[in-house]
Amino acid sequence: MTEREDRSWGQAKRFEFLEWRLFWVGRLNRRDLEQQFGISTPQASIDLRNYQEAAEGNLAYDATLKAYVRGPRFAPHFLRVSGERYLLQMRALHMGAIDLADTWFSETPSTDTMPQLSRKMKDEDLRTVVSAISDKTDLKINYRSFSGSRVRNIAPHCLAYDGHRWHIRAWCHEHKEFRDFLLTRISEPLIGQRSLADASADLVWHRSATLVICPHPDLSEEQRETIELDFGMIGGKVEIKMRLALAFYFIARNDLDKPHADPLRQQIVLQNIDDVNDAVKKAADESKTLATWTEPAN
Secondary structure, three states, X not given: OHHHHHXXXXXXXXXXXXXXXXXXXXXXXHHHHHHHHOOOHHHHHHHHHHHHHHOOOOEEEEOOOOEEEEOOOOOOOOOOOOHHHHXXXXXXXXXXXXXHHHOOOOOOOOOOOOOXXXXXXXXXXXXXXXXXXXXXXXXXXXXXXXXXXXXXXXXXXXXXXXXXXXXXXXXXXXXXXXXXXEHHHEEEEEXXXXXXXXXXXXHHHHOEEEEEEEEOOOOOHHHHHHHHHHOOOEOOEEEEEEEHHHHXXXXXXXXXXXXXXXXXXXXXXXXOXXXXXXXXXXXXXXXXHHOOOOOOOO
């Protein structure tokens, strides 16, 4: 990847595109460059020639296909290959989150994705929330929970995604502690005064834990090996570091708080669940002692 630093941003980006097409599609031509970057045919020819000099052996011309193809010793110089990003873009395309023109795909493999239940929030309300976080102001919101709808005064300092829903992480003036508030349950947000809450006191957000995930112990040896392969485990485990504020959602979403479930349904377990829960409680307790600012008058 060091070659990228020696070239202009525009040329490095075009070389990255060349390698993306060569890696994932196997071929490309000048017209692909012209259409993707709006450059002239002579410039596309120069790029191809310069790329061949920079990455010798990566590119070869196939007269039958009338296209440049991936060389037998191809090795990316400008592209950071990511299968995860490839699949995420495919999913985003099928969800309508991005357009084909926003990607480097000319077309996609035949694909379908499971429909996802979505939760809605007004764009203007989200803008107000983001502004409050950016400007470090209090926020007056109408918040709906299972117990009903009521006005809350909070001091948001960040957004968090739990793999299913978006939350605000905020100081709750009523309960005098940092809490999570679902974005989609917020309505009529109003910017308040400059917040006195110190986001650095939210230790549940700022501290992390390493979760140790293992195959369920009641699986057979062959089944455990399959799970190890699925999750890229080394030595029978995979370690995932995350914020304590997200650990609760991760554990719940993957049913890791139910260690005695059917191993064929719950194929992985959290080896250090007690340590993680203790760390969350300790951080929450310490956060309350750090909250030394004066609450605004109602």
